[in-house]
Amino acid sequence: MLLVMAVAAGCTGQGESIGGRSDEDLLRNHNWTQMPGTTAQNGILRVSASDRHIVEQDSSGGQPNPPLNLAGPHLRSDGDFTVTARMSGVGDDDGDSWLRLYGRVPVIYDEWRQERPSLRVGVTADGRVRVQIWDGEGDEPATSKDFDCGCSGTVTLAVSSIGDTFRVKADGRQLGTVQDPGVFAEGTVWFGLEADAGENERREGWRLTQLIARPESGDSLRVIKAPQLRQAQSDDTLRARAADVERPFDVGTALAENPLLTDSRYRALAGSQFSMLTPENAFKPQFLHPRRGVYDFRDADLLVRFARANDMKVHAHTLVWHEALPNWMREDDDPEEVRRTMLRHIATVAGHFKGKVAEWDVVNEPMSDDEKSYTNGNLGLRSEQSPWYEAMGEEYIDEAFRAAHRADPKAELFLNEYGVEEEGERWDALYDLIKRLKERGVPIDGVGFQNHEYTPGDRTAPETFRSHVQDLAELGVQARVSEMDVPIGEDEEDGRETQAVEMAGKLRVCLEEPNCTSFSTWGFTDRYGSTSDTKIYPPRTADSLPWDTDLRPKRAYEHLLEALRAAP
Numbered sequence: 001m002l003l004v005m006a007v008a009a010g011c012t013g014q015g016e017s018i019g020g021r022s023d024e025d026l027l028r029n030h031n032w033t034q035m036p037g038t039t040a041q042n043g044i045l046r047v048s049a050s051d052r053h054i055v056e057q058d059s060s061g062g063q064p065n066p067p068l069n070l071a072g073p074h075l076r077s078d079g080d081f082t083v084t085a086r087m088s089g090v091g092d093d094d095g096d097s098w099l100r101l102y103g104r105v106p107v108i109y110d111e112w113r114q115e116r117p118s119l120r121v122g123v124t125a126d127g128r129v130r131v132q133i134w135d136g137e138g139d140e141p142a143t144s145k146d147f148d149c150g151c152s153g154t155v156t157l158a159v160s161s162i163g164d165t166f167r168v169k170a171d172g173r174q175l176g177t178v179q180d181p182g183v184f185a186e187g188t189v190w191f192g193l194e195a196d197a198g199e200n201e202r203r204e205g206w207r208l209t210q211l212i213a214r215p216e217s218g219d220s221l222r223v224i225k226a227p228q229l230r231q232a233q234s235d236d237t238l239r240a241r242a243a244d245v246e247r248p249f250d251v252g253t254a255l256a257e258n259p260l261l262t263d264s265r266y267r268a269l270a271g272s273q274f275s276m277l278t279p280e281n282a283f284k285p286q287f288l289h290p291r292r293g294v295y296d297f298r299d300a301d302l303l304v305r306f307a308r309a310n311d312m313k314v315h316a317h318t319l320v321w322h323e324a325l326p327n328w329m330r331e332d333d334d335p336e337e338v339r340r341t342m343l344r345h346i347a348t349v350a351g352h353f354k355g356k357v358a359e360w361d362v363v364n365e366p367m368s369d370d371e372k373s374y375t376n377g378n379l380g381l382r383s384e385q386s387p388w389y390e391a392m393g394e395e396y397i398d399e400a401f402r403a404a405h406r407a408d409p410k411a412e413l414f415l416n417e418y419g420v421e422e423e424g425e426r427w428d429a430l431y432d433l434i435k436r437l438k439e440r441g442v443p444i445d446g447v448g449f450q451n452h453e454y455t456p457g458d459r460t461a462p463e464t465f466r467s468h469v470q471d472l473a474e475l476g477v478q479a480r481v482s483e484m485d486v487p488i489g490e491d492e493e494d495g496r497e498t499q500a501v502e503m504a505g506k507l508r509v510c511l512e513e514p515n516c517t518s519f520s521t522w523g524f525t526d527r528y529g530s531t532s533d534t535k536i537y538p539p540r541t542a543d544s545l546p547w548d549t550d551l552r553p554k555r556a557y558e559h560l561l562e563a564l565r566a567a568p
């Protein structure tokens, strides 16, 4: 029996909750325009094969990274419910078509998407109905079950979560059941829609013409709208302290859209503590340019909207890198074609964000990790890993900056690099590069010092870093701390204190050197930190950022506040 209940509209802290009536039309009454990989028209959603993947460092392989409707509705359920989807253009021998219900949204770590519990139901290219379940303990589905259906054209699929069982129906016909390991144990359901490209690269995708949620067995079900992006401000925060510094100075962090839209405590800290954000992944080519000429800016735009809602600057990251490239970007052999790809990408992406971002990492990590590059005539530049260097030599850097400047003349343009805080040939070569760029009139405004201190050996004296910032000042170039994190060992005595001292030491130098414009950490909480150990599942989180896995501030936070308070 269905219980009809009315839930007052109002704020739930997670956003507005609207109605708990027996049937909620999720498509027509709610916003799907922000869902990547789809086009909304007349209450119908076309789902195309977005082909997003998270590739390995060398751009090989690639774990599927299908999108979610983060800025759309999600469900809160305290028990049983049914979701019904009418899907058109499915089972046409052309690729699989999927509705995905996430109990918890995935977390993107370094080159890896950690699947949390979710259920995927869809119609395969050959007309079967397939149900797959991720139980939060691996990348692959723990369960995959096929049901004969002979489905093609338009099919109405219904999946009911009843007790510890999922029941699946197609066009009103019961197909069977699948055991539920507790996918929705947290009481939330987020939506994803996926189209596999299948054999046919040009697959148009499928259409979602109806999506209905309904409570079952007398349980309650609420539809929650996307949360307010604006966060409450307070006086005792990093950004409030930074605002008191006599010159413009920003304190920032890298942000990821999944926790931002689904974890209210993360969102509150992100919007109140920082005056600048760096998109951790959403602006990288594999996210927003997954197929040649196919761009999807919606996840990236979410971060821009969050920044705007909270008066934060966006330090955009990154236009030209040798990592996070979709496979297709490495396929061209013709150097002229590679150059065109790079220039088109920059013009389109920097053009899209023109006026919306303050700064760009135009070129990321151009320096080589291979000692030979420093003596073989490459002047320390990364060569064979980089399709851009391979095609254009050093010239790619000039071209990239010039193209970014053409696309967004007001944005400040940075080159971002790691391992250059310390002395050595890497820094010397980078300095020489910046000098050459300046001499050639390349529009470069600054250098980002990433400051990843992954091992104790990476910890560098603030004074060395200072001398590099000063060297840049002489060239008329700005500096910033762009990605700081300081993982500490579990048994490291006074590790938290060391971490705090390392971070505050760099911040202090940055505050004291007039050409150092901002200090940013790479994420702010260990809960979603990119230094988690992803070799095991689930990953073991690291201790590297100013807030711990429970979003409690650590000593590092106190030291950063203190350094800002004492700023000249």
Ligand code: 9MR
Binding pocket: 108, 109, 110, 111, 112, 280, 281, 284, 323, 324, 364, 450, 483, 522, 530
């Ligand atoms: O934290 C990012 C991780 O989630 C990505 O998988 C990875 C590859 O795109 O990039 C990580 O961020 C890197 C940044 O873009 C550049 N400097 C090093 C950062 C940490 O690895």
